[in-house]
Amino acid sequence: MGEIRALCISEKRGTAKQATDRAFFITEYGIDGDAHAGDWHRQVSLLGLGEIEDFRARGADVAFGAFGENVVAEGFRFKELPVGTRLRVGQVFFEITQIGKKCHSHCEIFHRVGDCIMPREGVFARVLHGGWVTVGDTLEITTEKIPLDAAVITASDKGSRGEREDASGAAIREILTAEGYEVAGYSIMPDEREELEREMRLWSDRGVGLILTTGGTGFSVRDVTPEATRAVIDREAPGIAEAMRALSMKVTPRAMLSRATAGLRKRSLIVNLPGSEKAVRECLGFI
Known part of the structure; x- marks a missing residue:
């Protein structure tokens, strides 16, 4: 178990990163705003x-982020951990994918002091x-399952x-909570x-795996949730909506209007x- 001592971000590759007290990590992407994400x-x-303190002891005055690192932690010698090791900081999970690297072009710190420990x-x-x-958070090796996360968006003029x-x-x-989801x-x-x-x-963009909307799927001129959804998705998954309509038709013929x-x-x-509580429970039960 260790402690996060620094979080560092840069907008350009090949340059020193700047320390920040807090950073947002996006699922399967990296740090929001970082060039290497x-x-x-x-x-x-x-x-x-x-490793940074050993480098400083040799007389080099280097700040956190000078080696292009995003995360500095006390209590770990990371290169001794095998690829595939999972680490956890609060709700954030990492999986080690590579130990060290080969530098094809030397970074800013190498040109300044003649060495770089990152590779x-x-x-x-x-x-x-x-x-x-956040700096000060606890970092630990974990074997826990990755949590499922979801966001809920209600489309309702009156509700808003x-x-x-x-x-x-x-x-x-x-229902999401009962099924083990974290409602982000x-x-x-x-x-x-x-x-x-x-x-x-x-x-x-924040990497949430499941986004459920409710409301705005009918015939009213104000019902625009399907249009908004089609505008943002990359690929349709028509079978899900088709299944909900088909199974809902067994409950009420009005399901054809969805x-x-x-x-x-x-x-x-x-x-x-759908927008009604009853229909929501039915449809989530179907899928």
């Missing part, structure tokens, strides 16, 4: 405090589950104005397409659910 195996770099002492990891990390209780949104959160976000939005699109993108859709954006599955 992306859909690859070296999303985050980690370096032990002991031989540092390790790289991908983010299995994202969230906030506080004129109607959001029973359907509450039901979704209750919940919002009540007016039936405005641009606002709904923005909220879906927000949670998708325009709900479903699809994938990046690593997020977005599913439209």
Whole structure:
């Protein structure tokens, strides 16, 4: 078990990173705002405090982030951990993917002091589950299962104005929690397409695996949730909505009036659910 001593970010590769007190890690991406984040195996770099202090003891005045490391932790010599080791900081999970690296072009610190410990002492990891990390947090090796996460978006003009209780949104959160999901976000939005699109993108960009909407799937001119969903998804998953409609038809023929859709954006599955609590419970039971 160890402690996070520094978190560092840079906007450009090949330069020293700047220390920050807090950073947001995005699932399967890396640190929000960091140049090395992306859909690859070296999303985050980690370096032990002991290795940095040994380097400083040789007379080099280096700040945290000078070696291009994202995370500095006390209590670990990371290169001794095998590839595949999982680490946890609060709700954030890392998996080590590479030990050290070969430098093809020397970084800023090498040109300044003639050496860089990152290639031989540092390790790289991908983010299995994202969230906030703060300097001082505890870092530990873990074998725990990666938590499932979800966000709930209620589309309701009256609900957004506080004129109607959001029973359907509450039901979704209750069911998700019972199924072992962590509800990472919940919002009540007016039936405005641009606002709904923005909220879906927000949670998708944060790496949330499941985004469930409720409301706005009918024939009213204000019902725009399916249109907002189609605008943000990369690929449709029509079978989900088709299954909900087909099974709901056995309960009520009015299910044919649902325009709900479903699809994938990046690593997020977005599913439209009906607006009533009863229908929400039925549809979640079907899928």
